Amino acid sequence: MKITSKELRQKWIAFYESKGHVDVGAVSLIGDGSTGVMFNVAGMQPLMPYLLGKPHPLGKRLCNVQGCMRTVDIDSVGDASHFTFFEMMGNWSLGDYFKKEKTAWTFELLTKVFGLEKDKLCATVFEGDGSAPRDTETAGYLEKLGIRPDHIFFLPKGDNWWELEGTVGTPCGPDNEWFYPLDRNKKNPVFPDDYVEIGNDVYMQYKKTATGYEPLENKNVDTGFGFDRMLLFLNGLSDGYKTDLFLPVIEKLEALSGRRYDDGGEAQKAMRIIADHTRTAVMLIGDEQGIVPSNTGAGYILRRLMRRAIRYCKSLGISSDAMIALSEIFIEKIYDEAYPLLKEKKGYIQDELKKEAERFEATLAQGMKEFEKCVNGLERKNAFMAQSNPSYIKETVIGGKQAFRLYDTYGFPLELTEELAAEHGLTVDSVGFEAAFKEHQEKSRVLPTGQFKGGLESHSEKATAYHTATHLLNAALKQILSPDCNQKGSNITDERMRFDFNFPRPMTEEEIKAVEALVNEKIREDIPVVFKEMSLEEARAQNFVGVFDSKYGETVKTYSIGEFSKEMCGGPHVKHTGELGTFKIAKEQSSSAGIRRIKAVLEDK
Numbered sequence: 001m002k003i004t005s006k007e008l009r010q011k012w013i014a015f016y017e018s019k020g021h022v023d024v025g026a027v028s029l030i031g032d033g034s035t036g037v038m039f040n041v042a043g044m045q046p047l048m049p050y051l052l053g054k055p056h057p058l059g060k061r062l063c064n065v066q067g068c069m070r071t072v073d074i075d076s077v078g079d080a081s082h083f084t085f086f087e088m089m090g091n092w093s094l095g096d097y098f099k100k101e102k103t104a105w106t107f108e109l110l111t112k113v114f115g116l117e118k119d120k121l122c123a124t125v126f127e128g129d130g131s132a133p134r135d136t137e138t139a140g141y142l143e144k145l146g147i148r149p150d151h152i153f154f155l156p157k158g159d160n161w162w163e164l165e166g167t168v169g170t171p172c173g174p175d176n177e178w179f180y181p182l183d184r185n186k187k188n189p190v191f192p193d194d195y196v197e198i199g200n201d202v203y204m205q206y207k208k209t210a211t212g213y214e215p216l217e218n219k220n221v222d223t224g225f226g227f228d229r230m231l232l233f234l235n236g237l238s239d240g241y242k243t244d245l246f247l248p249v250i251e252k253l254e255a256l257s258g259r260r261y262d263d264g265g266e267a268q269k270a271m272r273i274i275a276d277h278t279r280t281a282v283m284l285i286g287d288e289q290g291i292v293p294s295n296t297g298a299g300y301i302l303r304r305l306m307r308r309a310i311r312y313c314k315s316l317g318i319s320s321d322a323m324i325a326l327s328e329i330f331i332e333k334i335y336d337e338a339y340p341l342l343k344e345k346k347g348y349i350q351d352e353l354k355k356e357a358e359r360f361e362a363t364l365a366q367g368m369k370e371f372e373k374c375v376n377g378l379e380r381k382n383a384f385m386a387q388s389n390p391s392y393i394k395e396t397v398i399g400g401k402q403a404f405r406l407y408d409t410y411g412f413p414l415e416l417t418e419e420l421a422a423e424h425g426l427t428v429d430s431v432g433f434e435a436a437f438k439e440h441q442e443k444s445r446v447l448p449t450g451q452f453k454g455g456l457e458s459h460s461e462k463a464t465a466y467h468t469a470t471h472l473l474n475a476a477l478k479q480i481l482s483p484d485c486n487q488k489g490s491n492i493t494d495e496r497m498r499f500d501f502n503f504p505r506p507m508t509e510e511e512i513k514a515v516e517a518l519v520n521e522k523i524r525e526d527i528p529v530v531f532k533e534m535s536l537e538e539a540r541a542q543n544f545v546g547v548f549d550s551k552y553g554e555t556v557k558t559y560s561i562g563e564f565s566k567e568m569c570g571g572p573h574v575k576h577t578g579e580l581g582t583f584k585i586a587k588e589q590s591s592s593a594g595i596r597r598i599k600a601v602l603e604d605k
Helices: 005-017 043-049 071-076 099-113 136-145 227-234 247-257 264-283 297-316 321-335 344-388 400-410 414-422 431-444 461-482 509-524 536-541
Strands: 061-070 084-094 124-126 152-153 171-181 195-208 213-226 487-492 498-502 529-535 556-559 565-569 584-592 595-603
Touching: 005 061, 005 099, 005 227, 005 595, 043 061, 043 084, 043 213, 061 247, 061 264, 061 431, 061 461, 061 498, 071 297, 084 227, 084 264, 099 136, 099 171, 099 195, 124 136, 136 152, 136 171, 136 565, 171 213, 195 297, 195 498, 213 227, 213 414, 213 584, 227 487, 247 264, 247 321, 297 321, 297 344, 297 414, 321 344, 344 400, 344 414, 400 414, 461 487, 461 498, 461 509, 461 565, 461 584, 461 595, 498 565, 509 584, 536 556
Parallel strands: 124 152
Antiparallel strands: 061 084, 084 213, 124 171, 171 195, 195 213, 487 498, 498 595, 529 556, 556 565, 584 595
């Protein structure tokens, strides 16, 4: 069957809603810190607390289409099947139905909704081992549904068992994977050579322990079908960039470059990389917990993707403004229904794309010259040494300090230098790069070594007042400038506070005065500062802001100042805002690209 991405999304949700499931929607692409990863890498990841037994507020039967991101595939992007952003179609039973219902529903979905022939379906199940028995139960249900016995295969734990490696106390269990011939017209296809996996039902009936496994009190089902892969498969395609998730973007790149995608070669690879990385950049910047390019953490991954895309724009002979044009297609045409927040944030997304392109363009040419100097230097050295010593082994490594200079001076991520080096048959001394980076950090360190949490140098009465003032300032910036403003760092002494936040331009005098006035208004109102401990999920449900998500655990401390400011924070804080005195902004300036810095003081009442 031919199917559009919007139709596939609708059919998945409608089918499981007809089976009593609730669409829980997609959560942020950015990890909340509860699972120890930077991005959500699987559809089930945000539901881990509920798979472990916590009641979900929407019930025991859930479904959604969840955006995910995997950074391990960045270097593989450029072929027909790898993407950094992708989506997973999922549905879950939280201690409700189990194998009998799930096998029947997946079979119904594949044969009745998607029109696959039951005689061509293959399934794999767990063969059993010393720690868990053979999954004959699932195999029996599959056979009763009409799957041919010779199309049911028992495979070992490496193939048909799901668990989180290196963890204890997490749910796990056997899985049932579904396969179908890649070429639907081929007669007598042979498993596995002619088959492709189309989906996976995990039966979480065990809990990992330090010594093995024990049965879970509530047995769960975790279904995952790759949205991009299923769309590709149902349309009989072998190239992921030929589905409607990418085709309009590829056509735009063809028009801009004058090159044909189907001609293959380097131009095709470049179009795939530009399309994929632009889509991911749009999703990360436009996310509800949106990030901007930076030199650390998730922002560094975003910067790396954007700069890689810009370099490949150059290879096609087109301007980096192409990313703006492509973002328009993703926002307005491809994901307009599935991710409406992108349309709301379109101006902001495109501004960030443009700013990062301008920053990189300014140094790209110089950086490329510097890189060529490194390569030419190696070539000259090798030629000279070979003349005087015929047994000389050619040097093929760009030094770590040279790579760090490209990073520090010209904004080249290490991975970009490595990619450029590989094109010349060279490698990069990554260990030397890290050493140079650490040396630079040591020299640049300006904060005292005894810094406390929350950017405080002490927990004195005055520092506590300044820390509470950062909450008021953060809320005021969101109200006066943009809801997308978020704290990016702070440093507090007994004499002043320094507060970093994301914002694309200098504040005007009027904006500075308005922020100052709003903070002082809340101080005069003498609002109680209320502390409560609650689960991370409860905090998010009550709209508490997590400024630095990665530091929060299952239980969080929250501080609310009326409805004006609600933050997850480790404290310390004053009891009432009236204790703060008068708030005065002393200076507003740039901290780094896309980050502004406010220096402020609290004057005695």
